[in-house]
Amino acid sequence: MDFALTDDQQALKQLCHDFAAKEIAPHAGEWWEQEVFPSHVFTAMGELGLMGLLVPEEYGGTDVGAVAYVAAMEEIGAADQSVAAAWNAHITIASLPLLAFGTEEQKQRWLRPLAEGRRLGAFGLTEPEAGSDAAGIRTRAVRDGNEWVINGNKMFISNAGTDISLGVTILAITGQNEDCSKRYGSIFIPDGTAGYRKGEHLKKVGWHSLDTRELVFDDCRVPADHLIGEEGHGLRQFLDVLGTGRISVAALSLSLASAALAMALEYATQRQQFGRPISQFQAIQHKLADMATEVEAARWLVYRAAWLYDAGLPYAKEAAMAKLYASEVANRVVSEAVQVHGGYGFMREYPIARFYCDAKILEIGEGTNEIQRSVIARALGC
Numbered sequence: 432m433d434f435a436l437t438d439d440q441q442a443l444k445q446l447c448h449d450f451a452a453k454e455i456a457p458h459a460g461e462w463w464e465q466e467v468f469p470s471h472v473f474t475a476m477g478e479l480g481l482m483g484l485l486v487p488e489e490y491g492g493t494d495v496g497a498v499a500y501v502a503a504m505e506e507i508g509a510a511d512q513s514v515a516a517a518w519n520a521h522i523t524i525a526s527l528p529l530l531a532f533g534t535e536e537q538k539q540r541w542l543r544p545l546a547e548g549r550r551l552g553a554f555g556l557t558e559p560e561a562g563s564d565a566a567g568i569r570t571r572a573v574r575d576g577n578e579w580v581i582n583g584n585k586m587f588i589s590n591a592g593t594d595i596s597l598g599v600t601i602l603a604i605t606g607q608n609e610d611c612s613k614r615y616g617s618i619f620i621p622d623g624t625a626g627y628r629k630g631e632h633l634k635k636v637g638w639h640s641l642d643t644r645e646l647v648f649d650d651c652r653v654p655a656d657h658l659i660g661e662e663g664h665g666l667r668q669f670l671d672v673l674g675t676g677r678i679s680v681a682a683l684s685l686s687l688a689s690a691a692l693a694m695a696l697e698y699a700t701q702r703q704q705f706g707r708p709i710s711q712f713q714a715i716q717h718k719l720a721d722m723a724t725e726v727e728a729a730r731w732l733v734y735r736a737a738w739l740y741d742a743g744l745p746y747a748k749e750a751a752m753a754k755l756y757a758s759e760v761a762n763r764v765v766s767e768a769v770q771v772h773g774g775y776g777f778m779r780e781y782p783i784a785r786f787y788c789d790a791k792i793l794e795i796g797e798g799t800n801e802i803q804r805s806v807i808a809r810a811l812g813c
């Protein structure tokens with residue numbers, strides 16, 4: 432088994448490392464405190480070819496594959512989780528529905544500007560009354576002549592309210608089958624469409640500079656050709672895309688865990704108590720050893736899920752396992768990293784405090800960890 436990155440993958444990782452060190456890490460604390468979404472960072476990432484990593488070149492992307500994307504995420508996420516969270520949503524759940532199910536015309540019209548990094552993408556599944564239970568959504572799209580008329584609300588949607596947002600792909604109920612079960616469709620709503628309104632930026636525990644809002648659709652009309660994929664298949668399509676999204680959130684979690692470990696290690700070698708660096712105390716050494724071991728285990732679960740994706744092999748169970756484990760490791764490791772920092776770890780001027788606040792959502796977003804456990808149990812035959 433070869434765990435080494437190829438030269439191209441290594442070069443991409445280095446590019447992301449250099450970009451993050453110069454353009455993200457020095458400013459991330461300020462953006463977080465001021466709850467500012469740094470649009471210019473995404474425009475710059477687009478110019479470097481980083482906004483369409485899973486999209487073929489014919490639609491403006493670079494199509495480097497999931498393993499390379501995970502390697503890149505390790506660098507971007509270690510600099511700032513809010514930027515990395517917006518990037519994660521853009522690369523996977525916002526772009527992949529258009530790639531997998533869009534027509535040629537839709538790909539050129541909407542996927543290309545996303546992949547080239549000229550605009551930012553969003554994906555709207557969650558509603559005030561439906562999160563884990565995706566089939567329980569209430570937003571309706573009714574066909575009226577050559578248009579869809581949409582009414583309903585989406586909750587906690589990332590990336591839809593920035594000055595570079597292109598629009599949002601939503602899941603809506605589009606009708607009813609003979610057995611009374613609901614039919615679903617995915618519909619792209621461009622920014623600026625009449626009847627599409629965005630709520631205020633939501634104040635969060637972490638990911639402060641990620642744009643997160645409620646979206647309201649009030650007799651919002653879009654042309655019939657804004658349907659993505661087949662009418663009636665929308666729920667299946669969204670669940671497929673969420674499978675890939677899990678590899679991405681797992682990578683985001685890995686990036687947080689390894690950044691927290693690095694910060695704890697550095698602090699432990701510098702902080703002196705009782706006349707010596709605290710890294711010389713066995714209690715601290717054992718914490719660091721446990722943290723490093725868990726990060727390493729998470730790393731290979733995440734890369735394995737990405738490798739399966741790239742190889743075109745089934746990856747749903749492994750993606751759920753990677754997301755579940757890496758997000759829990761991220762929370763354990765960052766908590767121990769704060770402990771290693773003592774009281775300073777509780778001060779917001781220390782980046783470790785920001786990472787601590789950013790960690791919890793990793794166990795909730797893109798399928799809670801309870802749902803991941805159910806996905807894994809189903810795959811085991813339960």
Ligand SMILES: Cc1cc2nc3c(=O)[nH]c(=O)nc-3n(C[C@H](O)[C@H](O)[C@H](O)COP(=O)(O)OP(=O)(O)OC[C@H]3O[C@@H](n4cnc5c(N)ncnc54)[C@H](O)[C@@H]3O)c2cc1C
Pocket residue numbers: 520554555556557561562563564586587588589590635638643792795796797798799800801802805
């Ligand atoms: C910062 C942020 C950004 C987000 N971005 C997006 C986005 O861009 N697009 C989008 O569509 N959504 C987004 N979300 C929504 C996110 O995906 C949901 O919050 C998540 O899926 C959980 O749904 P919920 O909040 O409604 O919780 P609920 O589904 O109400 O769950 C509440 C609790 O019940 C548990 N639970 C529910 N059902 C079961 C079950 N069957 N078995 C066991 N336990 C269960 C859950 O695990 C959880 O612990 C975002 C959320 C946040 C906080």
